Structure formats: C-alpha cells, structure tokens
Amino acid sequence: xxxxxxxxxxxxxxxxxxxxxxxxxxxxxxxxxxxxxxxxxxxxxxxxxxxxxxxxxxxxxxxxxxxxxxxxxxxxxxxxxxxxxxxxxxxxxxxxxxxxxxxxxxxxxxxxxxxxxxxxxxxxxxxxxxxxxxxxxxxxxxxxxxxxxxxxxxxxxxxxxxxxxxxxxxxxxxxxxxxxxxxxxxxxxxxxxxxxxxxxxxxxxxxxxxxxxxxxxxxxxxxxxxxxxxxxxxxxxxxxxxxxxxxxxxxxxxxxxxxxxxxxxxxxxxxxxxxxxxxxxxxxxxxxxxxxxxxxxxxxxxxxxxxxxxxxxxxxxxxxxxxxxxxxxxxxxxxxxxxxxxxxxxxxxxxxxxxxxxxxxxxxxxxxxxxxxxxxxxxxxxxxxx
Amino acid sequence: xxxxxxxxxxxxxxxxxxxxxxxxxxxxxxxxxxxxxxxxxxxxxxxxxxxxxxxxxxxxxxxxxxxxxxxxxxxxxxxxxxxxxxxxxxxxxxxxxxxxxxxxxxxxxxxxxxxxxxxxxxxxxxxxxxxxxxxxxxxxxxxxxxxxxxxxxxxxxxxxxxxxxxxxxxxxxxxxxxxxxxxxxxxxxxxxxxxxxxxxxxxxxxxxxxxxxxxxxxxxxxxxxxxxxxxxxxxxxxxxxxxxxxxxxxxxxxxxxxxxxxxxxxxxxxxxxxxxxxxxxxxxxxxxxxxxxxxxxxxxxxxxxxxxxxxxxxxxxxxxxxxxxxxxxxxxxxxxxxxxxxxxxxxxxxxxxxxxxxxxxxxxxxxxxxxxxxxxxxxxxxxxxxxxxxxxxxxxxxxxxxxxxxxxxxxxxxxxxxxxxxxxxxxxxxxxxxxxxxxxxxxxxxxxxxxxxxxxxxxxxxxxxxxxxxxxxxxxxxxxxxxxxxxxxxxx
Numbered sequence: 001x002x003x004x005x006x007x008x009x010x011x012x013x014x015x016x017x018x019x020x021x022x023x024x025x026x027x028x029x030x031x032x033x034x035x036x037x038x039x040x041x042x043x044x045x046x047x048x049x050x051x052x053x054x055x056x057x058x059x060x061x062x063x064x065x066x067x068x069x070x071x072x073x074x075x076x077x078x079x080x081x082x083x084x085x086x087x088x089x090x091x092x093x094x095x096x097x098x099x100x101x102x103x104x105x106x107x108x109x110x111x112x113x114x115x116x117x118x119x120x121x122x123x124x125x126x127x128x129x130x131x132x133x134x135x136x137x138x139x140x141x142x143x144x145x146x147x148x149x150x151x152x153x154x155x156x157x158x159x160x161x162x163x164x165x166x167x168x169x170x171x172x173x174x175x176x177x178x179x180x181x182x183x184x185x186x187x188x189x190x191x192x193x194x195x196x197x198x199x200x201x202x203x204x205x206x207x208x209x210x211x212x213x214x215x216x217x218x219x220x221x222x223x224x225x226x227x228x229x230x231x232x233x234x235x236x237x238x239x240x241x242x243x244x245x246x247x248x249x250x251x252x253x254x255x256x257x258x259x260x261x262x263x264x265x266x267x268x269x270x271x272x273x274x275x276x277x278x279x280x281x282x283x284x285x286x287x288x289x290x291x292x293x294x295x296x297x298x299x300x301x302x303x304x305x306x307x308x309x310x311x312x313x314x315x316x317x318x319x320x321x322x323x324x325x326x327x328x329x330x331x332x333x334x335x336x337x338x339x340x341x342x343x344x345x346x347x348x349x350x351x352x353x354x355x356x357x358x359x360x361x362x363x364x365x366x367x368x369x370x371x372x373x374x375x376x377x378x379x380x381x382x383x384x385x386x
Numbered sequence: 387x388x389x390x391x392x393x394x395x396x397x398x399x400x401x402x403x404x405x406x407x408x409x410x411x412x413x414x415x416x417x418x419x420x421x422x423x424x425x426x427x428x429x430x431x432x433x434x435x436x437x438x439x440x441x442x443x444x445x446x447x448x449x450x451x452x453x454x455x456x457x458x459x460x461x462x463x464x465x466x467x468x469x470x471x472x473x474x475x476x477x478x479x480x481x482x483x484x485x486x487x488x489x490x491x492x493x494x495x496x497x498x499x500x501x502x503x504x505x506x507x508x509x510x511x512x513x514x515x516x517x518x519x520x521x522x523x524x525x526x527x528x529x530x531x532x533x534x535x536x537x538x539x540x541x542x543x544x545x546x547x548x549x550x551x552x553x554x555x556x557x558x559x560x561x562x563x564x565x566x567x568x569x570x571x572x573x574x575x576x577x578x579x580x581x582x583x584x585x586x587x588x589x590x591x592x593x594x595x596x597x598x599x600x601x602x603x604x605x606x607x608x609x610x611x612x613x614x615x616x617x618x619x620x621x622x623x624x625x626x627x628x629x630x631x632x633x634x635x636x637x638x639x640x641x642x643x644x645x646x647x648x649x650x651x652x653x654x655x656x657x658x659x660x661x662x663x664x665x666x667x668x669x670x671x672x673x674x675x676x677x678x679x680x681x682x683x684x685x686x687x688x689x690x691x692x693x694x695x696x697x698x699x700x701x702x703x704x705x706x707x708x709x710x711x712x713x714x715x716x717x718x719x720x721x722x723x724x725x726x727x728x729x730x731x732x733x734x735x736x737x738x739x740x741x742x743x744x745x746x747x748x749x750x751x752x753x754x755x756x757x758x759x760x761x762x763x764x765x766x767x768x769x770x771x772x773x774x775x776x777x778x779x780x781x782x783x784x785x786x787x788x789x790x791x792x793x794x795x796x797x798x799x800x801x802x803x804x805x806x807x808x809x810x811x812x813x814x815x816x817x818x819x820x821x822x823x824x825x826x827x828x829x830x831x832x833x834x835x836x837x838x839x840x841x842x843x844x845x846x847x848x849x850x851x852x853x854x855x856x857x858x859x860x861x862x863x864x865x866x867x868x869x870x871x872x873x874x875x876x877x878x
Contacts, residue, residue: 304423306447307399310391314400347423380405380451382416382427382443 004316005362007272009203009294009355010152010180011320015246016205022249023207026242034239035228044241051248058251059178059197060188061214067231068244071211072179072200076103078213078234079175079196080146082221084111087143087173095137095145097121097129098338101152101177103198105334108146121147123338126287127156135166144173144195149181153322153335153351154286155295157185161192168193173219179203179211183254184262184293195219201243205356206250210243261356265293268354268363272296275367276352279374285322285339285349296352297322299345303377308350311373317366322349392482395452402451404458406441413510415502418495424450426499428458430507435465435642442496449485449492456480457496466504467557467642470592472497474584494580501583505562505595508638515637516601531555531644532690533635536593538582541650541693543710544701546591548692549648556648558586558593559638561631563602564723585711596634605629607723614733614759617782618855618874621677621823622721628680628808636685646690653678654694655686656867662686663810664868666861669697676823679859679871680808733759742787744771747780747796758782761789763877764797764851778851781877798848799877804858805840809870816860816869819843821852827861840875852877 006014026047032040034048052063069075084094096108098120112118119137123129129147138145145167150157160176167174173195178187183204189197196219201210215221215234227236254261273296276282281301300308305321312319323333323346332346354363407414411429418425424446431439440462442454456477461469474493478484485492532549536542536558549556560582579595586593606625613620635647652672656665661683664675681689693701724732739757746752753771755761760768765779769791780797781790802821807813813834818827829846843858852874859871 302445304446307451310396310448311399314396343423380402380443381445382407382425383445 005358005366006318007352007354007358007362007366008318008320009358010155010292010351010353012202012208013205013355014357015202015207016250016253018253019206019246019249023242023246026245031241034241035230044239047241047245048239051244051251054248054252054255055199055212056214058182058187058255059199059214060190062217064232065189065214065217067213067215067234068239068247069211069213069231069235070209070240071202072101072177072198073103073211074235075198075200075211075213076101076175076177077107078221078224079198079215080104080107080111080144081224082234083144083173083175083196083219084116085222086220091141091143093117093119093139093141094143095119095121095134095172097123097147097158099123099127099129099151099153099156099335100146100148101179104146104148104175104177116143123156125340126290127151127154127285127335127339128287128290129158129163131159131162131166134163135170138167138170138172142170142172144175146175146177148177149187149197150178150185150292150295151286151335152180153333153349154297154339155180155292156287157181157290157292160187160194164193180292180295183251183258184265186258189214189216196221201247201250204250204254207243207246210240210247212247257356262293264356265354268358268360269294269296271360271363272352272354272367275363276370279371282374285336285341294353294355296354298350298352299341300348300350300374302348302381302383303374304347305350307377308373311377312366312369315369315373317369319366320351320353322351323347389486389488391448391452391486394480394482395448395485398452398455398481399448402455404441404455404462405443407443408439408441411503413503413505413507415499415504415506417498417502418446423447424492424495426450426454426496428454428496428500428503430461430466430500430503432466432507435467437461437464437466437469440469440500442499444496446495447489447492449481449489450495452481453477453485453492454496454499457500461500466507467592470501470504470557470594471587471590472500473587475587497583498580501593501595505597508594508641509597511637511641512597512600515598515634529555529645531557531639532646532648533557533559533639533642533644534591534648535631535635535650536560536582536586536591537650538578538585539650540702540705540710541652542582543585543589543650544696544704545648545650545692546586546589547704547708547710548696549690550589550591552692554646555644556591557638557642557644558582558589558591559635560586560593560595561602561634562595562597562599563626563630564599564607588711594638596638598630598634601634602626602630602723610721610729611733611736613855614729614762615737615784616855617758617761617784619762619853620855621857622723623677623823624680624857627678632681632685632689636688639688646688647685648690648692650693651678651691652693652698653691655689655691658811658867660811662689665694666866666868667691667694672698673824675868676820676825676857676859679857679868680806682808683810686810730760740787742789744769744789744791747790747792752791755789758784758787758789763853782853794850797850799845799850799852800848801842801844801878802852802858802874803835803838803840803876804843804872805875807841807870807872811862811867811869813841813860813870815862817863818861818865819845820859820861821849821856821874827865830860832860838875840872 032044034044056063175196177198179200197214199212202208283299285297332343336346408429412432414429416427440458442458444454532554583593651674652667654665744753777791780792816832819830820827831844835842860869
C-alpha cells in the first residue's frame with residue numbers, strides 16, 4: 001500500500017490553512033491601499049503592521065527592523081546591493097561563501113562585474129565554513145560579508161553567531177540568508193549580531209511571493225527599487241497585503257509551534273536517512289549533526305537524479321533534485337563542487353525534505369518506492385556500479 | 387511553453403520496453419559517456435536482415451530513458467534497413483511531440499547507440515573487407531537498389547536525392563575512416579557521422595556507418611606515409627578509391643542484397659563492347675576521373691555516378707532548392723585526414739627522419755637535409771641551398787638517401803615508366819596521359835616495357851615535375867574516356 005506524498009518542503013511548503021484563512025479577507029472584495037488615508041487604507045496598514053510584529057518576533061527583532069519584500073531573492077538582493085552601494089567608496093571588497101543560494105551568489109557575481117572584489121569563502125566536505133578562515137578573509141576595505149544560516153541544498157547549518165560576532169568586531173556589516181533556517185533553527189538577532197537577514201514566507205507554510213529583510217537599526221542600505229517610498233523608503237511599491245498577512249500568520253505559527261515541528265521533522269528526517277542509506281550505494285551529504293531538521297541530501301550511485309525524481313513522481317512521491325544545476329544542462333552545482341564533489345556525483349544527488357504535514361506512513365511508502373526506483377534505474381543502466 | 391515532459395515520456399520512464407542486454411547478440415553499440423551525464427547502449431539479435439530482438443540500457447535523464455525505450459520498441463521486428471531509416475523525428479513523435487528545451491540530445495544519443503550496434507554488426511564481417519574481397523557478391527537483386535556513400539557534404543547529399551528521384555531504393559552509408567584531429571571539422575570525424583546521418587534521414591533514406599579505420603589506416607594512411615618515406619609522392623584519394631570506398635559500399639550492398647553502389651564523384655560510367663569504362667563528367671572543372679582510375683572493372687560495372695551529368699553549380703542549386711542543410715558547406719579538404727594541410731608534419735610524426743645529402747646532378751655535395759620525406763620532385767621552396775638561379779628538387783633517391791636538385795630545365799621528362807596498371811580499355815587506345823589532378827593531358831605513346839614490366843610512356847613534349855608515386859591516367863583520342871591508369875615508377 002503506497003502513500004503518495006509531498007516530500008519537497010525545502011523547495012516550498014504547503015500553505016498552512018490558518019495562513020490561508022488570514023489572507024482570504026485581503027484577496028476579495030473592496031480593499032484599501034495601505035498608503036490611502038481612508039479607513040479601508042488604514043485597515044490594510046493595520047494588517048501589515050500586525051504581520052510585521054509577528055515576523056519580527058520570529059527572529060527577535062523590533063517591528064521597525066522588518067522590510068517586506070517579494071521574497072527571499074529580493075531580500076538578498078536588497079541586502080547585497082544595498083550594503084555595497086552604501087559602503088564608503090574605498091570599500092570595494094566583500095566576503096561571500098561559495099555555498100550561497102543563487103540569490104546571493106548571483107548578486108555577488110554582479111557586484112564583481114561592477115568592480116567589486118569578492119573573496120569566495122570555501123567550505124569543508126560537509127559544507128561548513130571555517131570561522132578562522134572567515135576571519136582571515138576580512139580586510140580593512142571589506143564592505144560586507146555574507147554567509148547563509150543553513151544551506152538550501154545539503155542542509156548544513158553554519159556557525160552563524162560566531163561569524164556574525166567576528167564580523168561585528170571588525171566593523172564589517174554581515175548579511176545572512178535565513179530562508180531555509182527560519183522556523184527550523186532558533187534565530188535571535190539580539191544574540192546573533194547580523195546586520196541584515198533574509199526571510200521567506202513560502203518555506204514556513206506561508207504564501208509564495210512574500211518575504212522580508214531584517215535590517216538592524218542603525219544599518220544603512222541603499223534602496224534598489226525607487227518609487228513611493230514604502231517600507232521605510234527601502235522597498236517602494238504598493239504592498240502585497242494578503243501575502244504579508246499570510247507571512248505574518250505563518251511566522252506567528254512557526255514561532256509558537258517550532259519546537260514541536262522541529263522534533264517531528266527531525267524524526268521523519270532520521271527515518272528517511274536510516275531507510276534510504278540501507279540501499280547500497282546511497283550516501284548522505286552535508287553535515288552528520290549540524291543539519292536542518294527537514295533536510296535529507298543523498299548521492300545515489302549509478303542513478304541519474306532527474307530520472308529518479310520523475311520516476312518517484314510518477315509513483316506519487318514529490319522530491320527534489322539534489323543539485324541546483326544551471327539551467328543549461330548538466331553542470332555540477334556550485335555547492336557540491338565547493339564540497340569537493342565531482343559532476344557525476346552531482347548528477348546523482350537527491351534532496352528529500354519532510355515537513356510538519358507528512359506522516360511516518362508516507363515516509364515508509366516513500367522508502368519502498370525509493371528502493372524500487374533505484375533498483376529499476378540501476379537495472380536499466382549500462383554503467384556497472386560497485 | 388512549459389518544459390514539462392509529455393505523459394508518453396513518463397509512461398516509458400516508468401515502464402521502459404525492451405530493457406536489457408542480449409548475450410548472443412549480432413551487434414552492440416554505445417553512445418555518450420557518464421561524464422556528460424548520459425550513456426545509451428543497444429544490442430541486437432538478427433535473423434538475416436530481420437531484427438529478431440532489440441534491447442537497450444540507458445543511464446541518463448528521463449528523456450534518454452524514454453527515447454531509448456521507444457526506439458528499441460520501434461526497431462524490434464523490423465528489417466535492419468527499415469530500422470536504419472528511423473529518424474529523430476520519428477522517436478519524438480512516438481514520445482508525444484517535442485521534448486523540453488535542452489533535452490533534444492536524448493534523440494541523438496539513443497539513435498547513435500542503435501546505429502553503432504549496426505556498425506558493430508557489419509564490423510563482425512570486416513575480415514572479408516580487409517581481404518579486399520568485399521565487392522565480389524553477385525549484386526543482382528532484381529530491384530533498382532543502390533548503396534550511396536554519404537559524407538554529409540553537398541555532393542553526396544544531392545547524389546542520394548537524384549538516385550531516389552531516379553527510382554532507386556537508396557541506402558546511405560558513411561565511412562568512419564580516421565579519428566581526425568581533435569576539434570577539427572574535417573570529413574569523417576565523429577561529428578560528421580552524426581551530420582551525415584541527419585542529412586540522410588531528412589531525405590528519408592536509411593543510413594549505416596561502416597568502421598573502416600583499420601582498412602583506411604593501412605591502405606591509405608600507411609601507404610601515404612610509406613610512399614613519402616620511399617621518396618615518392620602518393621595520392622591518398624587514389625588509394626582510397628582503389629581499396630576502400632567502393633569496396634566498402636559494395637561490401638554493404640552485398641550484405642543487404644542491393645545491386646549498385648554510388649558516390650558523389652564527378653565522373654561517368656561509359657558502356658562499351660569490352661564492358662564499362664570511366665568517362666569525363668559534364669563539369670570539366672570538377673573532373674575526378676584522374677583519382678578514380680584504380681577502380682576494379684567489376685566494381686565499376688555496378689557503380690553509378692549521378693553527378694556525372696551535372697555541373698557543380700547545378701548541384702548546389704538542387705541542394706538549395708530542396709533546402710538541404712548541406713547546401714552551404716564548404717568544399718572538402720585535399721587530404722581528409724590532414725585537415726590543416728601540413729602533410730610534412732603528419733609524415734614527420736610517423737617516420738624516423740634520417741639526415742642525408744643534397745647533391746646536384748653530377749653528385750656534388752651541396753648541403754645536408756633532415757630527411758627525404760620533406761622533399762618532393764618539382765619542389766622549389768624550403769630546399770635550404772642558396773644559388774644564383776632558383777633550384778628545384780629534380781629527384782629523390784631513397785636508396786642513397788639523397789635529394790637531387792637542379793635548374794628548372796632539369797625537371798623536364800620525356801619518358802616515364804608506369805606500373806600497377808588498371809585497364810578499362812585496350813591500352814592501344816591511349817592517346818594522352820594526365821599526370822596530376824586537374825592537370826592538362828599530354829599526348830603520348832604507350833608500349834609495354836619488356837625489360838622492367840609495366841608500360842613505357844613517351845611524351846610528345848617534355849613534361850615538368852613528374853614524381854614517382856603519382857598517378858598516370860590515360861585517355862582516349864577524343865579525350866573523353868579513361869583507358870586506364872597506373873603509378874609512375876620511374877622518370878626518364
């Protein structure tokens with residue numbers, strides 16, 4: 001008996017019905033523009049401010065330190081370009097890890113073409129940044145540094161508090177992408193001295209197209225969008241009210257339910273790891289202990305990931321390809337490459353991410369399907385594997 | 387447009403057909419490599435020309451798995467000729483239409499693997515071809531059937547087209563002759579095979595590839611290097627036509643029960659009382675009879691040269707009119723296995739150069755040379771001896787390892803010896819002789835050489851720069867037909 005299941009929560013989570021319920025009033029019928037003076041406008045404004053408090057509370061920030069954006073990517077871009085352009089003209093250097101999400105990596109590459117010098121910080125075989133190496137890479141002309149809280153592919157959690165403290169001591173603004181970590185790792189900006197922190201709603205059971213950037217009080221950013229001056233002048237454009245409200249509700253739930261969710265997700269994660277690695281030629285990637293509660297990242301020898309994902313999909317199990325390849329065909333992901341893996345391994349990488357809505361029966365069904373698909377694809381393969 | 391797979395692809399992914407590997411196979415083929423992410427392997431079992439069983443394996447993306455499944459299923463039970471006509475479009479159609487962008491390579495990959503299995507199958511019989519006996523089948527199927535050599539260039543493509551329009555059942559064949567230089571686009575490189583297959587398939591023609599690397603390596607490339615080492619000037623196109631190209635096409639024709647063979651050469655086959663002979667083509671500027679003289683007569687009897695009646699400009703026009711992708715490809719290289727044209731470097735890498743003397747006609751020492759392979763009769767540049775009047779290489783003597791130089795006048799030759807002869811007509815009919823490609827024929831008298839064997843050829847006027855190893859091709863009084871040809875064995 002199979003239990004079809006969605007196991008790609010690291011890509012996006014299902015929308016929590018409570019978040020949906022909170023959004024619905026803002027999607028239909030008469031609604032005000034939050035910038036309008038009338039009552040309808042004020043209602044919208046109030047809804048946004050309530051959401052801002054929930055999002056701020058999730059990371060231990062003050063509401064005025066939260067800038068709503070269209071999502072994690074925009075938050076990362078606002079942080080990098082905002083910090084780079086606001087930096088004194090003699091500071092044209094930045095430190096960025098090699099395992100960043102594309103939103104940070106590509107923004108940093110863009111800065112490189114604009115004349116910035118980027119020190120690309122390597123990682124060990126588990127995907128971990130080394131704090132001493134990070135410290136050594138900071139310079140007098142470093143405008144900012146960026147290291148993510150936890151990796152989106154392999155789930156490795158970085159020593160972010162330590163890195164942020166080193167950066168703060170050296171007076172270098174520090175950005176961190178917390179899109180995957182928020183709601184799974186306790187992040188408290190009062191204890192972790194990041195300058196900016198990127199957040200997203202749809203990884204914590206909120207809606208798509210909604211995110212935020214935490215900007216610590218006193219940290220100055222240049223805007224990247226210009227217009228009506230919404231969001232404290234940092235994000236012009238009429239607010240996505242329903243999206244923000246959904247984000248707020250999702251953030252409230254994440255904070256309240258985090259302990260239980262994390263414990264539950266980790267149980268499912270460990271079930272998957274134990275079951276999947278029983279199949280021969282299947283290895284776990286990322287850090288053995290310091291990993292996100294929902295992340296399982298595997299290398300499946302002798303099997304091409306796309307075929308495996310689609311075959312599992314046909315059997316009712318939605319999982320992710322483990323390597324965020326460049327769109328133009330086969331190329332190893334920069335993350336796996338930084339961890340010292342080759343292209344062949346990258347073609348065989350699979351990411352399975354459980355969530356609060358999955359059941360252990362689903363995991364059992366998945367593990368059966370996984371073993372079957374791997375066996376069938378290996379039978380189909382002309383390449384001999386050990 | 388989304389990049390979502392058609393349901394047919396997913397269906398074949400989940401339930402792939404004909405998976406496996408045949409132990410007692412009649413051919414296996416593999417394409418791709420794990421470093422580029424995809425590998426396909428096919429194996430076939432045959433009963434005569436019927437594909438009794440087709441099995442495949444794939445490591446790769448869903449598109450590759452599904453495309454392999456579809457192709458194996460389509461080919462199974464067909465004749466090898468029918469299967470060789472299955473196109474990428476056919477596979478795509480069976481998969482429910484266009485694959486997502488970037489996945490088209492799956493079609494090329496699986497088709498190439500199946501075709502390599504066919505290639506392997508023909509290769510099982512390569513002893514026959516290497517023994518120089520591949521063409522001896524009866525070639526009488528009763529139908530109008532032809533195997534046409536297809537390089538992917540404009541001439542061979544139009545050849546296939548004209549044959550089909552003349553009512554022939556045409557099977558195209560591409561020869562894998564050499565590995566080419568890395569990155570080069572010379573003919574017969576691996577990419578050329580894929581291109582030629584596409585060209586044939588776009589015209590609806592079945593396509594096969596024959597691996598002739600061993601045959602071509604010994605009979606053409608080996609001979610080429612050996613000739614230079616022996617101080618003579620070889621013509622690799624001549625050796626290819628003498629031992630490789632037509633033999634291979636006939637070899638395939640015999641195995642699939644086809645009558646004729648065809649190439650895109652500019653020449654004609656003339657019928658006469660004593661059988662067929664070679665004749666000059668319509669387009670005198672493209673005349674290739676000079677390199678075709680060594681064709682065995684029994685092979686010429688089953689050969690068709692459709693381009694013999696056309697001018698090159700007309701051929702290009704036909705290609706453009708039918709939108710053949712080849713219409714704009716450039717003319718092929720002089721020597722296909724030396725794409726950069728530097729034959730000295732090619733030869734130098736393959737033989738050990740031995741230093742020797744450069745002398746004048748009286749035998750006086752003039753200078754040292756680094757190896758006779760660097761010299762050919764008639765050469766003026768790069769001799770390395772300064773003199774008031776320009777010096778030419780007038781002779782290369784392998785026995786004494788000497789290069790003889792002299793004035794231009796000393797290059798003049800009134801008589802040559804010719805050996806390894808191949809006659810289409812009575813030698814008596816020879817009225818003129820041509821000693822280089824695109825050269826002007828010179829009037830001559832031909833007689834048997836009682837002393838040394840072969841024939842003696844006396845020119846009516848002196849000829850400059852004849853080198854041993856070159857071809858001498860004899861033409862009839864009207865200049866239209868090839869009487870025969872041979873290899874220059876001595877000068878003067």
